[in-house]
Amino acid sequence: MPETIRFTLNGRPATLETDADRSLLWALRTDLALTGTKYGCGEGVCGSCTVIVDGRIVRACQASLGFVQGKTVTTIEGLARGGRLHPVQEAFVEHGGYQCGYCTPGMIMSAYGLLLENPTPSRDEILEGMEPNLCRCGAHTRILRAIETAARRMGGRND
């Protein structure tokens, strides 16, 4: 049954007239043309579709549109402000925290979400937070270094 779904998407209001059971992932990618959020497994076990909903890490493939009704959603496209990269993005570029780049939006959004919850994570906390995300190219050590660098630069601020 189509219904009206309203939420805040990357700082702007978004409205969809569609079935609330549909997944956030495919609505983002098809209806809203935000293709930075990637399909990797469809079962919430790879992390490449990670977005932030009301400040929490969410796998978009496991979230329905009904779930985001009235909430605030941030995707990879909403991270840079006015053309300026977010410190997490900047650190990923600087450390080469990616290769093929396909898991990268999910990695960055997971790191961003991790720092929202814990702005001064220890190495072990970063490791634990990133553990569910899969990278096939093997950029792991550089991703960890990038997150550490970003956390340091953000100096406890988490926006």
Next chain:
Amino acid sequence: MTDATQMDRREFVRLVGGGIVVVVTLPLDMILDPRVPQRGQRGYPTDINAYLHIAEDGTITLYSGKIEMGQGIMTSLTQMAAEELGVTLEMVHIVMGDTASCPWDMGTFGSLTTRMFGPAVRAAAAQARLVLIDLAAKHFSVPRESLTVQGGVIIVRGDRTRRVTYGELAQGKQITHTVDERAVLRAVKEFTAIGESPTRLDGRDKVTGAAQYAGDLQLAGMLYARILRPPAHGARLIRVDTSAAQALAGVTVVNQDGLVAVLAADPETAAAGLKLVDADFDVPAPSVDAESIFAHLVEAAPAPATPDAAGDLALGRRMSAKTFDVTYYNGYVAHAPIEPHTAVAEVMNGKATVWSSTQAPFSQQTTIARAIGFRPDDVRVITPYVGGGFGGKVPGQQAVEAAQLAKITGKPVQVMWTRAEEFFYDTFRPAAVVKVVSGIDAAGRLTLWDYQVYGAGSRGSDVFYDVPNRSVRVYGEWRGGPDGYHPFAVGAWRAPAANTNRFAAEQQMDLMAAAARMDPLQFRLKNTTDRRMRAVLEAVAKACAWTPRAAPAGSGRGRGIACGIDAETYVALAAEVTVDRSTGAVTVDRVVCAQDMGLVVNPDGARMQMEGCIAMGLGYVFTEEVRFEGGKVLDANFDTYQLPRFSWVPRIETVFVQNDALPPKGGGEPAIINMGAVIANAVFDATGAQIRRLPMTRERVLEALRTV
């Protein structure tokens, strides 16, 4: 070239407009590695190997049939062109993997880009510089020698007011220049771009979500397809009823020539429609599974190839003070790129355009054309960023499916395989059996090497140790074997065959070293005179502060070493592990990699590949093994098929053995080939137990520990 798909040079010049076009003719033997099989492939074009275009506005464009799947060649190829042209990186644009504008290329695999395509790029760029200098010499009426190049500007020496840019020189020109000799390349000491590690050119796109992959393309009216799949390889569709799916609003159902698909404006509706398709398959009874496969691979083996044989094996046995007879095993391994196989196809006015996640756009062009009954030049394949390949994105089934469905429906169609389809249709790294009989004399010198590999293939089986009596027999290559040899498709997997062959050969070396009560490094050095191999072994030993002693220490902590040659690169790995004897858990604490890859074009990029090989390799070492019953693949997602995770990745150190006199060699694959052996050797040192089967799951480690 008479091949219809070979773009005519004049047509190319017309397409790009005015300016200067440089094409390269290089002798075929420079471009082709004779070890790369050419069967079923058309040859590298003998007339055009690389295009470089300098437009009238000064834009420099490099056209390459290679593709970017994470290995960083977008950056390193640009560096090579910029170096020879004498311009900054920002001045060079690169177009990759577009069959309509790029020179034919066999595919991006085999760590061939830098060593085979690189020379063509450098030659084209060097020749372009010469052409531009000639134009400038005419422009200023001065001899060539009085000119110098700085950042794309040609200046008369001693008079900085007399300067002209490449763009100005290209204005009003329509020059096609062919390089038919090896242009004078810049010397290593002159380099300003090669040997540097600039920020990767794909960085910003990839961290902002702007990087476009095949599945990110959105065309007006595009339909997303979900396709009916058999439950097992070898299954036959005997009945299908699509009426319930057809009744669903907003879907298009296709049932034609065995292709049954449901299409809709979003993939979830298509998937819902596919669920309503009622189908019966005739599934053959499974004949092999993940355990019985090994006996089958030996029994059903084709006749062997013998790439190496010398001396006399019987004599080798007589010369041996000790002989060692060991069999090694590994299961099927998936490529599992995080981006599944994806393609978007549009068929209009008798022409097809297909955006495909592929390592081989030109071979897909031919495959698609054949499948939809088009001439190859009526099919254009465009390759956006590819989300990982590792050898798995060569065949192009998904692109064929998208093109067929686009032709049938008359609408643009996206086919993105689900993760389950990705596991089902993957061309796995083949399961394999390796039987090694080797021998040493009383002084610890190799006397015998009788090596037989079933299923895996030959790469990495070359004997670089000095052993007078040897034989290498290879039963079946990694492309497959006789019909029914493997229950599903197999194919190239990052350094095909080499992972299996080094796992066996380098463990065998440690077994012999231990029996001779020799340090594993000293044992290797004693048995090889190959200077490049000795250099990487010594470099890795120095980097990890290796102290000579015989294995095993048996303390629960251990170190291992392993070496090999891949893509003409020499590589040695050392690893340190901790083994929990009660659980069988192995923790990798540290891996050090030393590599002689000739001239290093982009050191940080090369390190990324080495680190990536090590991290990715942990998967096939510890967990990755496809479970199956006959043609039925039991793994459908990452919940049961475990890829390496952050917590598994050790401290990684990478070292280059400098060898600038040697042209650049392969970098994408070498460091992964020793991962099995280096960890197994470290576990052996830690516990005295040899792990002869990959992956070394906890159960298998525990089982091996019980034998000590």
